[in-house]
Every structure is written in structure tokens, then in C-alpha cells.
Amino acid sequence: MLGGKIGVTYQEKVNYLKSYKDKYYRWIFLNNQIEGVKAISYKDDISGPRKSINDYIEEKTCIECDLNEIEGIIDEIRDDRLKYVLKYKFIQFKSLEEIADIMRYSLPWIKKLYKKAINCIP
Numbered sequence: 001m002l003g004g005k006i007g008v009t010y011q012e013k014v015n016y017l018k019s020y021k022d023k024y025y026r027w028i029f030l031n032n033q034i035e036g037v038k039a040i041s042y043k044d045d046i047s048g049p050r051k052s053i054n055d056y057i058e059e060k061t062c063i064e065c066d067l068n069e070i071e072g073i074i075d076e077i078r079d080d081r082l083k084y085v086l087k088y089k090f091i092q093f094k095s096l097e098e099i100a101d102i103m104r105y106s107l108p109w110i111k112k113l114y115k116k117a118i119n120c121i122p
Contacts, residue, residue, distance in 0.1 A: 013121045017090040020070045023063050030060040073121060082117035085110060 033056045051059075071091065077083040081103070088094040088102060100110040 008121075010118055013118050017070060017074075017086065017118075017121070020067060020090050021093055023066050023070075027060060027063045027067065030056050030063065034060065076122075077117060077120050079117075079120070081113055082120055085113045086117045089114065 033051075034053060074083060074086045074091070077086065084103065085099055088099045089096070094102070096110050096114060097107060099114075100107045103110065105113070
């Protein structure tokens with residue numbers, strides 16, 4: 001969590017927000033495993049030992065907490081424009097160009113809002 005760290009850099013904030021995407025895709029994988037959807041099968045030596053359903057549920061629960069934490073940090077931003085830029089970028093995985101189109105702002109303006117939004121993260 002970033003909130004507890006003192007002197008978090010701009011890049012650390014970006015990396016933390018970017019981690020949402022990997023966690024989200026891992027959550028989807030775990031959810032599919034729990035629901036019994038077959039994933040691509042790999043040799044045992046590559047994928048490691050099989051996990052129990054309880055292991056998947058436990059990991060999924062931890063990831064849900066991480067995802068909720070990142071979403072909560074973004075939701076704390078008071079300026080809706082800044083909040084939406086970060087939600088589109090890190091929660092919906094949109095490019096800055098797509099965000100500019102969605103929000104009907106110029107790309108340079110979205111870039112300014114993006115930088116300002118990152119700096120609003122505690």
C-alpha cells in the first residue's frame with residue numbers, strides 16, 4: 001500500500017496503479033479455475049504443483065482486496081476529471097488517446113490531467 005510510505009515517487013505511484021492490470025487478469029484466471037473452466041495446460045514442471053480449490057479461493061480473496069484498495073485510492077480523489085482519467089487508464093485499461101476521445105478533451109490536456117491525478121495519489 002502506498003498510503004503508509006513516506007516520500008513515494010511519481011513512478012512508484014504509476015507502478016502501483018499499473019499493478020491493477022496484472023492482478024485483474026490473475027483474478028480472472030483464479031475465478032476460472034474455481035469455476036472449473038480449463039485453462040491452457042502446461043507441463044507440470046512449468047506450472048508447478050497443482051493447487052487446491054481452497055488455495056485458489058484464498059489467493060482470489062487476497063487479490064480482490066488489492067484491487068479494492070487501488071480502486072479506493074482512486075475514488076478518494078475529489079476532482080472527478082482526475083478520478084475518471086485514472087479510472088479509464090488503470091481500471092478500464094484505456095490509452096490516453098482513448099481517454100481524450102471519451103472525455104472530449106485534447107490529448108495534451110488529458111496528459112496534464114493525468115500527471116495532476118497521479119500527484120493527487122497519497
